[in-house]
Amino acid sequence: MPLLLFLAVCGVLLWGYPVAFSLAGTSLIFVAIGAMTGLLEPVQLNFMAGRLFKIMDRSTLIAVPLFIFMGLMLERTKIAEDLLESMATLFGKLRGGMGFAVTIVGMLLAASTGIVGATVVTMGLLSLPAMLKRGYKPELATGVICASGTLGQIIPPSIVLVLLGDVLANAMTEAKGQGLETDQVASIGDLFMGAVIPGIMLVVGYMLYIAFVAWHRPKDAPAMEIDESELRQAIFRAIKSLSLPLILIVAVLGSILYGIATPTEAAAIGAFGAILLAIMRRQLTLKRLQDVMQSTVKTTSMVFLILIGASIFSLVFRMYGGDEMIRHFFTELPGGLFTALLIVMIVMFLLGFILDFIEITFVVVPIIGPVLLMMGADPIWLGVLIAINLQTSFLTPPFGFALFYLRGVAPKQIKTAQIYRGVIPFIGIQAIVLALIAFWPQLSTWLPAAIN
Structure with missing residues (x-):
């Protein structure tokens, strides 16, 4: 019955119904079926009200709307435009220089805004026509933009890491209630610290691939002709564009990494700092503030509504004994934790074809x-590991969200097949980084342990 419930939810989602209502509605239908057939006692649902109230009362989740507000406000201040122009000039003399510039700007935007859709669209509008004009191969240009845009999934402060940290903290509490003896914690701050080195590895991997293409096939990533006066101006613009966002990034991440502030407090600092930055750049208007606040409310409402639907699904799944079924299945597998983790990663990767990272985080984890x-x-x-896996789902054809975002703003001469071919090498890089972290957990656990 638990497996049937899971398959039914997937079927309803593929039918096109909203995620939150699909999760909650299908689960309640199975409750009615269970009550009529005697498989369930409806009295078990009495726990639902308290469970939902407890979820909405979590103080850590306050960081979600604050980080969303911060990202949207920074995205509206046109930081990306200034950064792309100056970085493209700085690296333009190198073969593959514009690819390096897009990757670095994607990393910086990930550490400041963390909004994948906005980053991909912005870089697609600004840098893709320029790269094509200078002779870049369409596959390389589109692949770099899509991959760099998804760095917001893993580089903190990331909404994915906030949601994962909250869900894993509850999973740890549940595991301890089932007899797990450990002093480990799964805080959002620790997850932020753990994602720093893997995020840097991805950036380095992307740049090494661009450098290889530029060396092996120079025509695919040619250099630009830039005079010394342009270069000096670009250096000045880069310093001017980077200074304020970097101060904000250091204030937010530094306060978390060194224990000065909780992620929620740091998110409040980031939201306030984003407003100040917009004022200093003369980009803050009442209309823009209203747009950012409305977008924040819409996105936050979507996240929390999915969380409520996923909680109902999770409770009904457990009522049918689904957690015991999963536990028995994994513990009986040969190879122990490694085999179980491999299966989970493959299943989550496949679910990424049809589900968003929010649904996977709240339903599967x-x-x-x-x-x-x-x-x-x-x-x-x-x-x-889960965060990098979810990031990969943004790039995976044919349903990767980053591909859709870029397709919507790419010039008409760019074919969808070229975008799909362009992201394949970067999916491979992400898979390599995922494998390295799986075999050497210290890549994700060393920094949190060292700072703590």
Whole structure:
């Protein structure tokens, strides 16, 4: 019955119904079926009200609307435009220089805005026509833009890491209630620290691939002709464009990494700092503030509504004994934790074809999280692996969201097949980084341990 419930939810989602209502509605239908057939006692649903109130009362989730507000406000201040123009000039003399510039700007935007859709669209509008004009191969140009735009999924402060940290903290509490003896915690701050090195590895991997293409096939990534006066102006513009955003990034991430502020407090600092930055850049108007606030409310409402629907699904799944079924299945597998983790990563990768990262975080992680933690998985290591896996789903054809974002703003001469071919090498780079972290957990756990 639990497996049938899961398949029914997937079927309803593929039918095109909203995620939150699909999760909650299908689960309640299965409750009615269970009550009529005697498989369930409806009295078990009495726990639902308290469970939902407890979810909405979590102080850590306040960071979600604050980080969303921060990202949207920074995105409206046109930081990306200034950064792309100056960075493209700085690296333009190098073969593949514009690819390097897009990657670095994607990293900086990930650490400041963390909004994948806005980053991909902005860089697609600004840099893709310029790269094509200078002779870049369409596959390379589109692949770099899509991959760099998804860095906001793993580089903190990331909404994915905030949601994952909250879900894994609850999974750790549940695992301890089932007998897990450990002093480990799964805080959002630790997850932020654990994602720093993997995020840098992805950036380095992208740049090494661009450098290889520029060396092996120079015509695919040619250099630009730039005179010394343009270069000096670009240096000045880069310093001017980077200074204020970097101060904000350091203030937000530094306060979390060194324990000065909680992620929620740091998110409040970031939201306030984004407003100040917009004022200093003379980009803050009443209309723009209203647009940012409305977008923040819409996105936050969507996240929390999905969270409520996923919580109902999770409770009904457990009422049917789904958690015991999952635990028994994983513990009986040969190879222990490694085999179980491999299966989970493959399943989550495949689910990324049809589900958004929010649904996967709220639906799958609460089910498999306690089981993997009971089997000995480090919570930070597990969270980083899941985050990179979810990032890969943004690039995977044919339903990767980053591909849709770029397709919507790309020139008509760019074919969809070229975008799909362009992201394949970057999916491979992400898979390599994922494998490295799986085999060497210290890549994600060393920094949190060192700082703590």
